[in-house]
Amino acid sequence: MNGTGPTIRFDRISKWFGSQVLAVDDVSLDIAANEFFALLGPSGCGKTTLLRILAGFESPSSGSVYLEGRDITAVPPNRRAVNMVFQSYAVFPHMTVGQNVGYGLRVSGLPRREIGRRVEEALALVRLPGYGDRRPEQLSGGQRQRVALARALVKRPRVLLLDEPLSALDRKLREDMQLELVRLRQEIGITFVIVTHDQEEAMSVAGRIAVMESGRLVQIGSPSEIYEHPRSRFVADFIGSVNLLDGRVTGTDGGVTALDSAEAGGPLRARLNGTAAPATGDRAWIGIRPEKLLVDRRQPSREGNALSGEVLEIAYLGERSIIHVRLDSGKVLKASCPNERRFDARGIAAGDRVHVSWSAENGILLTD
Amino acid sequence: MRWPGRRTPPGPLDYTRRLWMQALIGLTLLFLYAPIAILVAFSFNDSRRTIVWRGFTTDWYVRAWENARLFEAFTNSLVIAAIATALSVVIGTTLAIALWRFRFPGKPVFEGLVALPIVIPEICMGVAMMVFFARLDWPTDLPWPLNLGAITIAHTAFCFPFTALVVRARLAGFDRSLEEAAKDLGASEWQTLRDIILPYLRPGILAGGLLAFTLSLDDFVITFFTSGPETVTFPVLVFSMVRFSVTPEVNAASTVLIVITVVVTVLALTLQKPTEMAEGRPRSEV
Numbered sequence A: 001m002n003g004t005g006p007t008i009r010f011d012r013i014s015k016w017f018g019s020q021v022l023a024v025d026d027v028s029l030d031i032a033a034n035e036f037f038a039l040l041g042p043s044g045c046g047k048t049t050l051l052r053i054l055a056g057f058e059s060p061s062s063g064s065v066y067l068e069g070r071d072i073t074a075v076p077p078n079r080r081a082v083n084m085v086f087q088s089y090a091v092f093p094h095m096t097v098g099q100n101v102g103y104g105l106r107v108s109g110l111p112r113r114e115i116g117r118r119v120e121e122a123l124a125l126v127r128l129p130g131y132g133d134r135r136p137e138q139l140s141g142g143q144r145q146r147v148a149l150a151r152a153l154v155k156r157p158r159v160l161l162l163d164e165p166l167s168a169l170d171r172k173l174r175e176d177m178q179l180e181l182v183r184l185r186q187e188i189g190i191t192f193v194i195v196t197h198d199q200e201e202a203m204s205v206a207g208r209i210a211v212m213e214s215g216r217l218v219q220i221g222s223p224s225e226i227y228e229h230p231r232s233r234f235v236a237d238f239i240g241s242v243n244l245l246d247g248r249v250t251g252t253d254g255g256v257t258a259l260d261s262a263e264a265g266g267p268l269r270a271r272l273n274g275t276a277a278p279a280t281g282d283r284a285w286i287g288i289r290p291e292k293l294l295v296d297r298r299q300p301s302r303e304g305n306a307l308s309g310e311v312l313e314i315a316y317l318g319e320r321s322i323i324h325v326r327l328d329s330g331k332v333l334k335a336s337c338p339n340e341r342r343f344d345a346r347g348i349a350a351g352d353r354v355h356v357s358w359s360a361e362n363g364i365l366l367t368d
Numbered sequence B: 001m002r003w004p005g006r007r008t009p010p011g012p013l014d015y016t017r018r019l020w021m022q023a024l025i026g027l028t029l030l031f032l033y034a035p036i037a038i039l040v041a042f043s044f045n046d047s048r049r050t051i052v053w054r055g056f057t058t059d060w061y062v063r064a065w066e067n068a069r070l071f072e073a074f075t076n077s078l079v080i081a082a083i084a085t086a087l088s089v090v091i092g093t094t095l096a097i098a099l100w101r102f103r104f105p106g107k108p109v110f111e112g113l114v115a116l117p118i119v120i121p122e123i124c125m126g127v128a129m130m131v132f133f134a135r136l137d138w139p140t141d142l143p144w145p146l147n148l149g150a151i152t153i154a155h156t157a158f159c160f161p162f163t164a165l166v167v168r169a170r171l172a173g174f175d176r177s178l179e180e181a182a183k184d185l186g187a188s189e190w191q192t193l194r195d196i197i198l199p200y201l202r203p204g205i206l207a208g209g210l211l212a213f214t215l216s217l218d219d220f221v222i223t224f225f226t227s228g229p230e231t232v233t234f235p236v237l238v239f240s241m242v243r244f245s246v247t248p249e250v251n252a253a254s255t256v257l258i259v260i261t262v263v264v265t266v267l268a269l270t271l272q273k274p275t276e277m278a279e280g281r282p283r284s285e286v
């Protein structure tokens, strides 16, 4: 085994369904050992297809898949050292929990004693000790999920694949299971690849995220990279929410690009972050995350961008409020303000004239 | 909730409270079961004639047992039904799985062809079978039970499409991810079939087998055309006997047949139960 190479390598994978649907479009991707990797994207972008190619249930139209340096493109799913947790759990209804978990060991011909021991071990790992004799229909959704996990993990795969494993669970249980997955991965130290369309889920469990859009990989990075430095409007908008201001580049000076924006009603400035400066005259957008906007009745004193407008409405969400501000140009910005105090000390109400400001560092310059 | 002085209107499932509904149910049951009840009752009647009740006896059962022709026809029927059922289950299940699993050129035509025996009038099947076996010069003087071969083949031919139909209906509800999960865990095609697909199909296979068994057991038309003087089955024999008069012996043998059918059905249903329960419970998720 090649200890330094990636555990999984997708090499220029494309997948056509018929001649019309291009589900995966020329994807190349390396996933390192012991990584918790998330494939994130809107519905129909090809996440499941990519995962199924890795599991062996679909064969790519072109390109190759490598597992620890070995080309596994033509290896059938039952001979791959990867195991999958299905979205529907796919717990075998006619077997007990123990038989379910032990099935993968049974078909590989392990002695009965060894199977029993490892099944107990796996059940303990997913916190279902002593559940071996239960039948699947006697379990809750979350417990069935754990059985599916134990069943995949008992095989000691190199890679565990999870296709939207938590989407059928309610919010509270989902959050518990997310923590559980992170704990499990740390405990057994293998590579996890999770597919999800829930950006919060991806950010809370994964160390690295690949964002997909209609079959293509559009950005790969850590959760904070993807959130703070999205490379396109699509990524910025898909991960979290963003205010976009449309404009034209007027020049770059000292790493700060200036933009003339009709929507803002004046010039805007954004600091470049290692990206190349756009050409003067090009169309560009400034993206600002709602929590990075400051809303105040007084004129901001600090340097940066400041626009004025009128408060449209304030949506109270508990830990924070979303203030909708209509700029003088008619463009509406959303600002997220934490509710640090029980009694409103902000002194802002709908209809008030306010100033919205943010620093050049907090504006994301987007050209795509 | 009840309002005093007002009759509560019946709920959607409460219509059995209505008198006309009860009468309708009663009449339906009467028409369904009265003839059978009379048949069973008169098999215990102490009289040659089937019209008046003269007292209880089990004589007719003894007589039926001792009637060599009746006994032979009865065993013939059971043996044919058993073999035809076994063959239908194997062929029908294989066929259903093959049609579900594989794509091949001409599949729709093939599907139509195998369903044909279900829609072809039995009389045509019967004549066709007769001509077919005559044409083959099928030997008619084989020792028992080989001489039942022609009838058994004919029965299998019209029974297995029903079995295939029932099994396919069950397969349509199969969750493909169960199959993928098994393969993912290392199971081969064969192991997946044995451990996952067949257990799932069990209720369908049992129901299909039961259908084949009863179809074969009471078939008259096709059997009539394929049986010889040595290979009479129960329905064919009864037909020839009642042309003169219905004897209590026939009643007795029929009662035994009813009991056998009921026992087989109950057996099949109990075998079916565990898996039915496993899937019968509505799942809150997924």
Ligand SMILES: Nc1ncnc2c1ncn2[C@@H]1O[C@H](COP(=O)(O)OP(=O)(O)OP(=O)(O)O)[C@@H](O)[C@H]1O
Residues within 6 Å of the ligand: A017, A018, A021, A022, A023, A041, A042, A043, A044, A045, A046, A047, A048, A049, A050, A197
């Ligand atoms: N077996 C198939 N035959 C034809 N088209 C398919 C098949 N499987 C997937 N597709 C198409 O490929 C595209 C990608 O599907 P995929 O299931 O990978 O999406 P996804 O990103 O997992 O979406 P979701 O979040 O809704 O699960 C979709 O347009 C889908 O319609």
Ligand SMILES: [Mg+2]
Residues within 6 Å of the ligand: A047, A048, A049
């Ligand atoms: Mg999917």
